Amino acid sequence: MHPPQRLGFHAFGDRDDPLVQYEGAAEAQTRYLRCYLHDLSARSLVIEPNYFDRDYLSEFAAFYATSSAGHRNICQRVHYFSIDVTHAMFVSALRGEEGVRTKVQEAYLGHVVIRPILGAPIGRTVLRTYPDEQGRTPRMMQAFRTYKAHIAGLTLTVEGLAWQQQDEAVGSCATVALWSMLHSSAFDEHHAIPTTATITALGHSSAPTGLRTYPDSGLQLPQVLGVIKEQGLAPLLVKGDLEHQQFSRVLFCTLLGSLLRSGYPVLVSGFLDAEGMDQPEMHSVCVVGFRSTAPASVDDGTWQLDDQNLKHIYIHDDNLGLNARFCVRDVSDGDPTSTAIQLVPDSPDPRNGPWPCPNPAKKFYELTPHEMIVAVHHELRTNPFTLQEKLVPFVEWLPAALAHEVEQQSLQPISGDVSDASLREEDGSADVPVVGEGMFATGMLVGTRFIRLRDYLDKELGTLLPGQDALLASARLALWEEVPPMSLYIGLVRVSLGSAPMVDILFDTSDSDRHLQPTAYIAFHRRVPFLLKRWSDEVQPVDLGILIRAWAD
Amino acid sequence: MVTKPGGQKVSIWNATASKRVPVLDALDVNAPFRGKAAALARLERSRAKSKNVVRAFATKVHVASIRKPVK
Numbered sequence: 001m002h003p004p005q006r007l008g009f010h011a012f013g014d015r016d017d018p019l020v021q022y023e024g025a026a027e028a029q030t031r032y033l034r035c036y037l038h039d040l041s042a043r044s045l046v047i048e049p050n051y052f053d054r055d056y057l058s059e060f061a062a063f064y065a066t067s068s069a070g071h072r073n074i075c076q077r078v079h080y081f082s083i084d085v086t087h088a089m090f091v092s093a094l095r096g097e098e099g100v101r102t103k104v105q106e107a108y109l110g111h112v113v114i115r116p117i118l119g120a121p122i123g124r125t126v127l128r129t130y131p132d133e134q135g136r137t138p139r140m141m142q143a144f145r146t147y148k149a150h151i152a153g154l155t156l157t158v159e160g161l162a163w164q165q166q167d168e169a170v171g172s173c174a175t176v177a178l179w180s181m182l183h184s185s186a187f188d189e190h191h192a193i194p195t196t197a198t199i200t201a202l203g204h205s206s207a208p209t210g211l212r213t214y215p216d217s218g219l220q221l222p223q224v225l226g227v228i229k230e231q232g233l234a235p236l237l238v239k240g241d242l243e244h245q246q247f248s249r250v251l252f253c254t255l256l257g258s259l260l261r262s263g264y265p266v267l268v269s270g271f272l273d274a275e276g277m278d279q280p281e282m283h284s285v286c287v288v289g290f291r292s293t294a295p296a297s298v299d300d301g302t303w304q305l306d307d308q309n310l311k312h313i314y315i316h317d318d319n320l321g322l323n324a325r326f327c328v329r330d331v332s333d334g335d336p337t338s339t340a341i342q343l344v345p346d347s348p349d350p351r352n353g354p355w356p357c358p359n360p361a362k363k364f365y366e367l368t369p370h371e372m373i374v375a376v377h378h379e380l381r382t383n384p385f386t387l388q389e390k391l392v393p394f395v396e397w398l399p400a401a402l403a404h405e406v407e408q409q410s411l412q413p414i415s416g417d418v419s420d421a422s423l424r425e426e427d428g429s430a431d432v433p434v435v436g437e438g439m440f441a442t443g444m445l446v447g448t449r450f451i452r453l454r455d456y457l458d459k460e461l462g463t464l465l466p467g468q469d470a471l472l473a474s475a476r477l478a479l480w481e482e483v484p485p486m487s488l489y490i491g492l493v494r495v496s497l498g499s500a501p502m503v504d505i506l507f508d509t510s511d512s513d514r515h516l517q518p519t520a521y522i523a524f525h526r527r528v529p530f531l532l533k534r535w536s537d538e539v540q541p542v543d544l545g546i547l548i549r550a551w552a553d
Numbered sequence: 554m555v556t557k558p559g560g561q562k563v564s565i566w567n568a569t570a571s572k573r574v575p576v577l578d579a580l581d582v583n584a585p586f587r588g589k590a591a592a593l594a595r596l597e598r599s600r601a602k603s604k605n606v607v608r609a610f611a612t613k614v615h616v617a618s619i620r621k622p623v624k
Binding site for chain 1: 564565566567568569570571572574575576577578579580581582584586587588589591592593595596598599600602603605606607608609610
């Protein structure tokens, strides 16, 4: 029987901090986590010396229990805080002192499970992200979920997505990336999250290779896809579109943006070249988020996919750590449709003085993506690349029609038409662009994502039409009463002028791609249906389905 | 990207619908439509600009051809 032990209270980074103790066993991961926690202003930690971890127990049952090394089946769990949490403070929180509980919760940074495996000690780890700085473009982490940690009756919560180091016995990098991917909040209502041992076993049963299951020899792509299917989800696989199966910027970034905004983390496989490696090797990581970019300037009368200029994405890499910031780097200058991209670590500078140890994210490391694999709900029968391919005739007419009318009617901005200066960003871009050689700007951005119909009606329309209760109610009711029944998940295509939405086009996703077409469109300005009718009557017909009015008179 | 007063950050996905869009507000709905050929030519120019994007998204996916081990 495991002996009972007291909780441990220590300063962050002291010799009792397991991230310091285990540096020799997992140098890159422990150093990365120490630098990350340092940037989160970590000051103290509480160690639960006895913690049964669901994932490790599964690994233990699958492999370690029969090892003659005598591995233990119990872990430690280490909780990090941005204040000095003492024994006395903790006891106050356990007594139910609300002020102390709140203080401890607000300072809670997350936890790290320490497995009793000397070669791979870092188990399930969930840590919060750095604060999203004000005045900058928002960070998108839609897949994050809330994790609860219970310690002696005190419940602490942290937002994030779980990560762990691969142990090479039960899980490889692909196993760990899949495991993180299946933690997404998008699947909350769907299924139990599989353990790494379950993932490896499912991979070998769904697509046998003849290789042994344990110790794990790495998953092949059909096995990765098989695991997703075994989980009751649908796998999507996208190959790079350029020579040698590399990805162009436009394909990689816009797909990534669309999938991550839909709540689906993306497993990216490719060739890794890093310091200390003799030659590039295949590697898999899980992309969990990205930093959105300023709306691009688009040529008049044309359109461009949103997100194609992504600079930073956030990656769970078992070689490194969680939420690691990577730069999407162009291999050469040129057209975003023909220039290959690579992913390289690009950690921000230290936020709280020098890091306590060398940051492995600063070493040479480049990943050249070749495949993207995603798990989506099986009710979703299309995919973002088909949606982005098929949307063209339904969006191209709007900027063209607007530019044509502006030219034919010789429209020019008059004084005061320029957007409110208070709405302009530091770089001078505007909410509704009207600048450019004394002419109205007419180029538009097109974004895509998948969303539950109920969430579109509730959250998305609510965000679009704040404070316009009657309009919001009538738009919601019209979508419910006037549009033929739609699928559980809809393909949402938004056309925006600057960041101002012009129209949302809704695609049913429950049929074959041959029938992928709009069911309804929500116009946010009365001139949108006017332009559509003119274009359809005079130039060429465009059918966007049922019109939903969402403009204020 | 726009930062609204109060620090709220805005992208095309969390923007609010604008009641006032100057270029749309300025359109004369009674003006006769003219220049069909010019409109079609403009559309063709737009298509030429986006054709590489469309080609990228038409990439075919062949799962069976990929059997590389991923470690």
